[in-house]
Amino acid sequence: MTIDVATGIARILKQENVPWVSTFPVSKVNNSFGREGLKLLMMRDDRYAVSVADAYSRINNGNKIGVCTFSGGINAAGAQVAYSGIAQAYEDGSPVLCIVDAVAAGTTQNTRFDQEASLKGVSKWYGYIDKPERVPEFMRRAYTMLRTGRPGPVVLAIPNAAATYDETADLYVSPKGWKSLPDPADVKIAADALSAAKNPVLFVGEGVLYANATDELREFAEKANLPVVTTLKAKGAFPENHPLSVGTRGDHVVKYLTDADLIFAIGASISPGRFGHGIPDAVSKKIIQCNIDEFDVNRVYETTHAIIGDAKDTLQSLLAELGDNSSNRADVTDAVQAEKESATKVYREAMASDKTPINPYRVYSELMKTLDRNNSFVTHESGNTRDQLSTSYETLIPRGFLGWGNVSSLGFSFPVVTAAKLAHPDRQCVAVIGDAALSYMLGNFEVLTRLELGLTIVHINNGGFSGYGPGFWGEGHDPFTFDVLGPEAINMTAAIENIGWQTERVTDPSEVAPALERAFAANKSNKPAYIEIIASQYPIYGNWAG
Numbered sequence: 001m002t003i004d005v006a007t008g009i010a011r012i013l014k015q016e017n018v019p020w021v022s023t024f025p026v027s028k029v030n031n032s033f034g035r036e037g038l039k040l041l042m043m044r045d046d047r048y049a050v051s052v053a054d055a056y057s058r059i060n061n062g063n064k065i066g067v068c069t070f071s072g073g074i075n076a077a078g079a080q081v082a083y084s085g086i087a088q089a090y091e092d093g094s095p096v097l098c099i100v101d102a103v104a105a106g107t108t109q110n111t112r113f114d115q116e117a118s119l120k121g122v123s124k125w126y127g128y129i130d131k132p133e134r135v136p137e138f139m140r141r142a143y144t145m146l147r148t149g150r151p152g153p154v155v156l157a158i159p160n161a162a163a164t165y166d167e168t169a170d171l172y173v174s175p176k177g178w179k180s181l182p183d184p185a186d187v188k189i190a191a192d193a194l195s196a197a198k199n200p201v202l203f204v205g206e207g208v209l210y211a212n213a214t215d216e217l218r219e220f221a222e223k224a225n226l227p228v229v230t231t232l233k234a235k236g237a238f239p240e241n242h243p244l245s246v247g248t249r250g251d252h253v254v255k256y257l258t259d260a261d262l263i264f265a266i267g268a269s270i271s272p273g274r275f276g277h278g279i280p281d282a283v284s285k286k287i288i289q290c291n292i293d294e295f296d297v298n299r300v301y302e303t304t305h306a307i308i309g310d311a312k313d314t315l316q317s318l319l320a321e322l323g324d325n326s327s328n329r330a331d332v333t334d335a336v337q338a339e340k341e342s343a344t345k346v347y348r349e350a351m352a353s354d355k356t357p358i359n360p361y362r363v364y365s366e367l368m369k370t371l372d373r374n375n376s377f378v379t380h381e382s383g384n385t386r387d388q389l390s391t392s393y394e395t396l397i398p399r400g401f402l403g404w405g406n407v408s409s410l411g412f413s414f415p416v417v418t419a420a421k422l423a424h425p426d427r428q429c430v431a432v433i434g435d436a437a438l439s440y441m442l443g444n445f446e447v448l449t450r451l452e453l454g455l456t457i458v459h460i461n462n463g464g465f466s467g468y469g470p471g472f473w474g475e476g477h478d479p480f481t482f483d484v485l486g487p488e489a490i491n492m493t494a495a496i497e498n499i500g501w502q503t504e505r506v507t508d509p510s511e512v513a514p515a516l517e518r519a520f521a522a523n524k525s526n527k528p529a530y531i532e533i534i535a536s537q538y539p540i541y542g543n544w545a546g
Helices: 005-015 030-035 046-059 077-092 115-120 132-147 184-196 214-224 251-259 311-322 333-343 345-351 360-370 384-392 413-423 435-451 492-497 509-524
Strands: 002-004 021-023 040-042 067-070 097-101 125-128 154-158 164-166 200-204 228-230 245-247 262-266 286-291 305-308 376-379 428-433 456-461 502-506 529-534
Touching (some): 002 005, 005 132, 030 040, 046 077, 115 154, 184 286, 251 333, 333 345, 360 428, 360 456, 384 428, 413 428, 428 509, 435 492, 492 529, 509 529
Parallel strands (some): 200 262
């Protein structure tokens, strides 16, 4: 049977059980997708078309892959806007499938913007479907890349969506993902080093989540008697109410990383940026790195020993190597809890504050009390909400919180919380945002009204515009570019109400919890909710090590 390229891709996506494709028109495959019954989720810009698919992949740990389309080719405006979304997915290692129009054969080199060169730089693989009959081959390769090795975005470029081929000539068979098993000799060396260490710390990255290895992680930490530190992206991979949980950031985390003689990393790249830990005095420590990607070994710091392989299989092998031998170190749980209790006192005091404007930590406290943290989802925004929530919000389940921030653009929390609600319709889903992010996402608020997605945006409105101006840190780090209008002049609550949302403006600390409850009640009726908290400027949060 002869079909066109776009129809062939649509049928393969349906075979892969893709529930929807996020998009911003005009993409030349979209109409065929719609005719084939593939649901199109229209965002209001190309970057968010990528980002909601990216977030869907992250929230599902790559077990379900987000797919997006956007325009490109001779008129590459869509690809240019989408670039920042793909770059973020590439930096963070998110397996998202991006389908873009491409310059047709015979018309290349006529534009200054080189789409292929641009997108190749931010993708795990860029595939140009130069012949229509190669659609099944390229789709197999795409899904193999998405499911195997270090996650990352794959871009499929379509020069002629209307070109036809014989669908029966090469029937598509969905490829599995392939895993690398750890070398048993490497496992033994790592286990022996762990047994010999006096003050080891288990340093957990997002690779544990992508390997679906949180049960093995917990068993390993308990058996080896290890204090556990997680990266921002792995927050929640280990339950933060567990006696061995040190946390994600703060003075207590810094102390454990500083005092450690062995950093035992699982699924973590150990590549410190602005929003991650370095290794204090790394030259005097042993670093054991269990990772799927050799690129991260001996990166920044000397790796004493490495295990290359899937995190789940590595943890299972380590557990087998430890056997019935329990740790010969004294139980560390009391020490972990004492250190944590001391270092987090300042945040607990802020959580109980009755002052006005409202202390942001009071909002986070009420959020933890009001949400069912065993059946909910929270994400932050770039800036103070990231720094404060990653310090204080106690996450109990894997992917009950999504942390991000390597090279992330403002506004990413909106597609994240949207994807979370699409992935988990039964969960309460919340994004906590600041002033600067709202302007990035405001144009997309109509999407949730149209889709009737019941989620909540909590806006910590402190009038500080991320501290760029005076008020946060004395004179501010950008005193000439902070002068935006604050909550006295602009009523965002009134504006967003007219987009069809449930809205509230809260000025009294005692009203935070009731406002959250009303928002969640509206969410149950599939209505999105926005709560504007008139908050104080309170730039206090946990440190990063290194």
